[in-house]
Amino acid sequence: MSKPAVSPAFVQQLNFLARDASNESAALQAAFSLGLLDKLPRGPGAVPVSLEALARQLGANARGVRAVIEPLVGLGFVRLEEVRGYSLADATAAFLAQDAFTARLRDVLAWWHVVAKLPEAVRTGGPVDGRDLLGWYRALFLEPSPPAPGPEAEDFHDRFARNFARTQALVTAAELGLLARLVESSAPKATLAAELGAHPEGLGVLLGVLATLDVTREEDGRWGFTESAARMLDATSLPYFQRALPATMAYWEAFGHLDEAVREHRFRLDLRQPETARRIYQENASRISSIFASHLRLSRKAAELVGSMRSLAGARVLDVGTGSGVWGAAFGLAATTTHVTYLDSPHVLDAVRPHLTKLKLEARSRLWEGDCLTVDYGEAEYDVILLPQIIPALPPEALPGFFAKLARALRPGGLLLISGYLLTDRRDGPLDALYFSLRRYVSNEGDVLSLPEFRALLTPVGLSSARGFDMPIQQVVVAHRGDVAWPVVPSAAVTAA
Structure with a gap:
């Protein structure tokens, strides 16, 4: 009998915590520390401020703002x-006017870099950098919080x-081997601490925080996965x-220096520096390669979409910035x-x-080696x-x-x-696209675009017809010179005509 399916909401939330939650915190903290929220117009009759004017007021660059x-x-x-332009939402203006609330926010700003040392705190059970990180986690997650001035x-x-x-709690659980250990079975806290080389008090805090995420639970003195976590994080899917x-x-x-x-x-992580880019992209290619098979299934959907518009028999395909090669391979198999x-x-x-060897x-x-x-x-x-x-x-x-060069290269x-x-x-x-865009900014790269922005770039080079399509996980934009018929019943939903 197959096990029950895990809740999509739980999967979505846990993946968000692994990938985007720290990006979200970084954006909010940077807006606060930059004084961006203070500069936004608020209240009845407030005149919104343009991006350029807001950047000038902050003495910052518009792309970053x-x-x-x-x-x-x-x-x-x-x-x-x-x-x-922009203005502050009424509810936001109301709670930011509360001094006690903004003081709580200000206190958080000092913890970003300390939080990255949670694995050390869990192993030793003591302070890191002279700060009681475990106590901070207890107060934040396991003890009653001061009342906030409203749900917003x-x-x-x-x-x-x-x-x-939360993200760092998951990172720590993975680094210590706790998640992999709980795949095997539940166990008492003392046993887990001894096996993982952790301090019982530190591990207890970590297990308690994970319990607030519905990842762990204690039953009869033994800690294990919740039913949802056990379904999602089994031996196959955990890696x-x-x-x-x-x-x-x-x-x-x-991200700890996003305001800077x-x-x-x-930029503390500048991917326009060749050596930094080489290291990050090589690590990324390795990670993508490890999940090549699942991405290949998704990429073949894009090949089906293109195949519904023109034959791929005998076609010459160029995969630019191929990464693991999964997109080109999907077209090669088409x-x-x-x-x-x-x-x-x-x-x-x-x-x-x-x-390519495995797929023959x-x-x-x-x-083709090149830039x-x-x-x-x-x-x-x-x-x-x-x-x-x-x-x-x-x-x-x-x-x-x-x-322009790509358009010239198209037949x-x-x-x-x-x-x-x-x-x-x-x-x-x-x-999730905005958080991805923020990650691109903080590493001094490019930007995530909208369909109108793509069209503004593609039309001048002769690719006058462009549409967006929803695909599994992400979207694709398909463009041509107006000499290819769009599919009557596309294999993916059209996001914009």
């Missing part, structure tokens, strides 16, 4: 009016103060879940005569080769060009020339497929 304020709009704490204030404080602490945590931690230090990046345009070129840096292509695609594949912004793509070389989650990694100022009837997040026309959602 936008990266911080957009999630606040998506969460409803800030209002955005078309053309006019409590929601703000929860996201501001607890979300990044997949835990792979998100190192990526989150790679950005932790940078916005004000001074100085027809036995398709040829795929995989373009990326040498250390990333090293992760592609084993997949080597004979119809070419590995996607500087290589010569030629003229009318390709029937399909794939951009798998690469646009947010590129400098915005490079995109017009980049798209008549050719298609450009851009995968990744797609923002709403107002750039006020989806929230």
Whole structure:
């Protein structure tokens, strides 16, 4: 008998805590420490302020201010009016006028970097950097909190103060081996502490915090997974879940200095530095390669979409910034005569080769070592060009020339497929896309775009027809010169016409 399905809401929440919760806390904390919320107009008759004017008032760069304020709009704490600009939501203005409440927020700002040492605190049971981190966690999660001035204030404080602490609790549970141990069986706290090399008091705090997340529970003196956690985090799925945590931690230090990046345009994790980029992208390619099979199933849906618009038999496909190679491989498998070129840096292509060998695609594949912004793509070389989650990694100022070269390389009837997040026309959602955009900003990369922004880049280079499609997990934008018929019944829902 198969086990009952885990609640989608539980899966969504736990994945949010692993990937985006610390981004959300960072945005709220940066807005507070920058004084951004204080600068926003509020109250009856308030005139919204433009992004550029707000950046001038803060002495900050507009791109950084936008990266911080957009999630606040998506969460409803800030209002955005078309053309006019931003103002503070009435409820936000009310609770920020409470000195006792803002003092609580201010106290949280000192904990970001200390929280990253939770594994040490759990192992030793003592202070770290002279601070009682375990006591802070107890007060935040396991003891009664001071009353907030209303439900909106409590929601703000929860996201501001607890979300990044929740993420670090999951990171610590994975690092200590606690999650893997609980997959095996439940056990008394003392037994778990001895097996994991943790202090019983420190582990007790961690288990208690995880219990507030519905991950752990104590029964008859033994700690184990809840039913929901046991269904989601079994021996097969736990490794997949835990792979998100190192990526989150790679950005932790940078997010702790997000206000500095916005004000001074100085980045603690600068992916425009070649050595830093090499390290991060190589780690990312390794993580993606480990979940290649599941991503291949999803990528084949995109190949089906393109196949409903034009034949892939004999097609020449270019996969730009290929990463693990999963998108190009999906197109290579779509027809036995398709040829795929995989373009990326040498250390990333090293992760592609084993997949092509396993799928028996080597004979119809070419590995092209190069920089996607500087290589010569030629003229009318390709029937399909794939951009798998690469646009947010590129400098915005490079995109017009980049798209011009790609358009020149497309054959008549050719298609450009851009995968990744797609923002709403107002750039006020989806929230996971806004958090991804914030991560791109704090590492000095590119941006996540809306469909109108893509069209503004694609139309001048002759790709005058573009649509967005919903796919599993993410979206794709498909563009062409108007010489390909759109599918009457697409294999994915159209997000915008």
